[in-house]
Amino acid sequence: MTIISDEQNRVVVVLVPLPLHGHLNQLLHLSRLISTHDDIPVHVISTTTHGRQAKLRLQGWNPNNISNIFFHDYPIPPFVAPLPNPNSTNKFPSHLQPLCESATHLRHPVATLLRKLSTTTRRLVIIHDSLMGSVVQDFVSLPNAETYTFHSVSAFSIALYTSEKVGEQIRKLVDDPQSLTKDLISFNGCFTSEFKRFINAQHEYAKLSSGRIYNTCRIMEQPILDLLEPVAKNENKLLWALGPFNPVDIKRSKVSRKDGGGPVEWLDQQTSNTVIFVSFGTTTTFSQEQIIEIANGLERSHQRFIWVVRNADKGDIKNTIDNNFRVELPQGFEERVKDRGLVVREWAPQLDILAHPSIGGFMSHCGWNSCIESISMGVPIVAWPMHSDQPNNAVLVTKVLKVALLVDEWCRNQQLVSAITIQNAVKRLMGSKEGEEIRKRAAAIGRRVRKSVRDHGITRMELESFIGHITR
Structure with a gap:
């Protein structure tokens, strides 16, 4: 140097x-x-x-x-x-x-x-x-x-x-x-x-x-x-x-996957504001039981989605154990949702995804990176905080900025979040008048931020x- x-x-x-x-x-x-x-x-x-x-x-x-x-x-x-x-x-x-x-x-x-x-x-x-x-x-x-x-x-x-x-x-x-x-x-x-x-x-x-x-x-x-x-x-x-x-002015990039298609290419086939992006950052690891509830909730919502399924980052990234472990999704899940859902098991290009016009919502842990990226792209949030500053950020986006809704109350944070709770949260944002109002506010704030x-x-x-x- x-x-x-x-x-x-x-x-x-x-x-x-x-x-x-x-x-x-x-x-x-x-x-x-x-x-x-x-x-x-x-x-x-x-x-x-x-x-x-x-x-x-x-x-x-x-x-x-x-x-x-x-x-x-x-x-x-x-x-x-x-x-x-x-x-x-x-x-x-x-x-x-x-x-x-x-x-x-x-x-x-x-x-x-x-x-x-x-x-x-x-x-x-x-x-x-x-x-x-x-x-x-x-x-x-x-x-x-x-x-x-x-x-x-x-x-x-x-x-x-x-x-x-x-x-x-x-x-x-x-x-x-x-x-x-x-x-x-x-x-x-x-x-x-x-x-x-x-x-x-x-x-x-x-x-x-x-x-x-x-x-x-x-x-x-x-x-x-x-x-x-x-x-x-x-x-x-x-x-x-x-x-x-x-x-904030993202030029979309093609992100290759081993099977020849990436999330951005998949989004190119969808219509505007119809897909919810589901991702929980680099520090969240779910139990197998919770993964199954998320899968069932997304499937039963009948909404289009991209779901990033990966483990939390390790402290020692030289560790040879595969970080992007393959969790067991419900039997036949990916086949049943293949026409409206995409499961991504590797690192996902979050900015590219949030900037895509097909994205109509973001189910997020409310880490500050994710919050400010989502807001700057004008994408409303389904808030599911896990730890650290995330519960506070969830209050900011739901109660103050009003560009988000909660999956569940923070006081129940140590409990399993059921498939029906996840299903209802997704449908509220993606398929209701309330969700449309939240989306309009998010889009307006996003324009002002940009x-x-x-x-x-x-x-x-x-x-x-x-x-x-x-x-x-």
């Missing part, structure tokens, strides 16, 4: 994501947005295997085609990497915690890189995941360095996490404040106690940062950002809403303001 040595650089940017796909993906997209301004050199840090995987999964642009984005992939110490447990009562992916802990060992190679880069620029800007604060802590020894904490979740979720007072103010944003029961706006059952300790330890380093960056849009979360900005100001920090980071990232749009102007600030 050749380090840029042009001493005339006004600024060099370093991005330090947590090496989980939902976090890496967002900062990879941000690297593209920053790199297009004044040819700012952008350096992206990751672990060797996870960085490579994230680049292979990336959609909408090719990182190898941008000359001023530089990738630094470092090894981390070996760690015990348990497989996902589909039968755990707590759906949090605790099998990924050893990876997160091991990633904190990036501190020393990152410190070495920061010292080298600091000699090539007037200002060194480090944007780090809120869960990688300890990795960048040595920046304080560099006189020309400053950091910004990136939150990979919604502003809504951070507002709830910030204080009970802010949580109470959020109640005023919905038509029926009493519907926001305590279990909906708390983090009960969302994390393991071990991961809570990890979060709190990493968030301590946010005190050293100059500001906070969100992958969100003021079109979507202006009232919540209005609550967070005074909090940031009291801590002498700036706040930036620069999302959506993901490309407009916001174009010239003179509110997000574009905020990004230009951020670039102006770091190149001051």
Whole structure:
């Protein structure tokens, strides 16, 4: 790796994501947005295997085609990497915690890189995941360095996490404040106690940062950002809403499958707004019993669907055990639904799928990547949160933005979700007047969000303001 040595650089940017796909993906997209301004050199840090995987999964642009984005992939110490447990009562992916802990060992190679880069620029800007604060802590020894904490979740979720007072103010944003029961706006059952300790330890380093960056849009979360900005100001920090980071004008790509056809090609044969996309992200593993209920619910709904059936990502992706395991679907299921359903067992091109005009809904775990991608494409959501910030995001999309409906109440999150519940949720979105109204709202917000990232749009102007600030 050749380090840029042009001493005339006004600024060099370093991005330090947590090496989980939902976090890496967002900062990879941000690297593209920053790199297009004044040819700012952008350096992206990751672990060797996870960085490579994230680049292979990336959609909408090719990182190898941008000359001023530089990738630094470092090894981390070996760690015990348990497989996902589909039968755990707590759906949090605790099998990924050893990876997160091991990633904190990036501190020393990152410190070495920061010292080298600091000699090539007037200002060194480090944007780090809120869960990688300890990795960048040595920046304080560099006189020309400053950091910004990136939150990979919604502003809504951070507002709830910030204080009970802010949580109470959020109640005023919905038509029926009493519907926001305590279990909906708390983090009960969302994390393991071990991961809570990890979060709190990493968030301590946010005190050293100059500001906070969100992958969100003021079109979507202006009232919540209005609550967070005074909090940031009291801590002498700036706040930036620069999302959506993901490309919003997707050129559809043909994605080959072993049997010769991909989900995009299949969607090309369907009519507008008739297909529901069913996918639960990179950290969800269902029990065999739940998989069968999903299959039966989709079949009985009589709606067209694409269903991504895959296990959660493993912490150690070099593990030779096949991650895309073949679950046992009900006997004859794929044959019975072949004229209106497609089962995808490998990595699916989510942005391409959500951008397709045939897609009329998205059954999702409500990870923030999935939420903001769906909203930016104008696709309504059937919300089925599992853990972490997902229950909060489900409240945001159902109660505040009103572009989604719930599969089931969060208070029943440890129970099996029945086929009839899944069937009813799909039919409500795809085949009812209520669903059509939700779809219209989602389409309208999607148009406004896409407009916001174009010239003179509110997000574009905020990004230009951020670039102006770091190149001051």
